[in-house]
Amino acid sequence: MNEAFNAGMKALREHMAREVEKAPVPPDDVLARTITRRDVQQYDVYFIWGPGRDIASRTDCGHGYYLTDSCPCCDADDDN
Secondary structure, three states, X not given: OHHHXXXXXXXXXXXXXXXXXXXXXXXXXXXXXXXXHHHHHHOHHHHHHOOOHHHHOOOEOOXXXXXOOOOHHHXXXXXO
């Protein structure tokens, strides 16, 4: 079972690497400023799985959560 799990994880990593390679990169003006929740939503693969994750995981959404976290306030805003 461990071998099957490891094979599945390897396949997932390879799949996500291909997704990151083909995902659009945010424009320079977005990368030059503090990113927002909207930026992460618009360029989700870049900021969640790709090279922008480090930045998104250290940027506060304004409610005490990071942009890579689920924020109850931001999620409620999205629902309205």
